Amino acid sequence: MKKVWAILIWGVLVFAIGTYLDKVRELLMSGNDLVQTYVVRFGIGFVLVIVVVLVGKGLRKWVGRNNGLDPGDWFMIGAVAWVIEGGYGWLMDPRQTVDIRLYDTMFVIARLQAIGAVVILYALIGVIYYQWPRMNKSLGFIHFFVTQAALYVMLWMRYFNPAYEVKGYLEWHEFQKYQFVSGGYEMMALLVVVAQVLFVLNLFLMLISRVRRVRRRSANGRFRG
Numbered sequence: 763m764k765k766v767w768a769i770l771i772w773g774v775l776v777f778a779i780g781t782y783l784d785k786v787r788e789l790l791m792s793g794n795d796l797v798q799t800y801v802v803r804f805g806i807g808f809v810l811v812i813v814v815v816l817v818g819k820g821l822r823k824w825v826g827r828n829n830g831l832d833p834g835d836w837f838m839i840g841a842v843a844w845v846i847e848g849g850y851g852w853l854m855d856p857r858q859t860v861d862i863r864l865y866d867t868m869f870v871i872a873r874l875q876a877i878g879a880v881v882i883l884y885a886l887i888g889v890i891y892y893q894w895p896r897m898n899k900s901l902g903f904i905h906f907f908v909t910q911a912a913l914y915v916m917l918w919m920r921y922f923n924p925a926y927e928v929k930g931y932l933e934w935h936e937f938q939k940y941q942f943v944s945g946g947y948e949m950m951a952l953l954v955v956v957a958q959v960l961f962v963l964n965l966f967l968m969l970i971s972r973v974r975r976v977r978r979r980s981a982n983g984r985f986r987g
Contacts, residue, residue, distance in 0.1 A: 765825055776842075860917055
């Protein structure tokens, strides 16, 4: 039960960190008042760092050092954070969409649906990690943090283009000018794919190791018999 509470608390903290970073980016790109921007960047950021460090240490002591958070737990934490972000975004603007440009095609997806898909993906991956706890933890942590960072850029952040932040839409010349947005989305999508390939490789290596252990035990049993 303690670990469940730890997952929920960390989920709220991950949501707070993600929202803070996106707000700083929005302030910098939209050219808002510098005093306000720096107060948010350093003031709130400093407080958030202190909160995360203190809460992290407190949860570690409460849960127990030998019962730390595994990759499966972090994917559940990510699922909680995305659920909160989906609800928060829907309350702020129920019509929010994710507009992704790849080459000459623009994909428009309802943001709540996209976040729902991420939550389901995280929950399924978390269950797999729980089902096979012998999977390599280092690869599991890399899998989570790379996936989270890439999806954060693709779905959590609204847009790279400051013109959109100000007007809420893009002129055609503005759309063409920010070609790097397309490249950024492509790079993030590639990172997501690479992270999932790493996950499959981790699962495959664990299954091979499991088969070898079973064969070794079987051989030892025959030898003793």
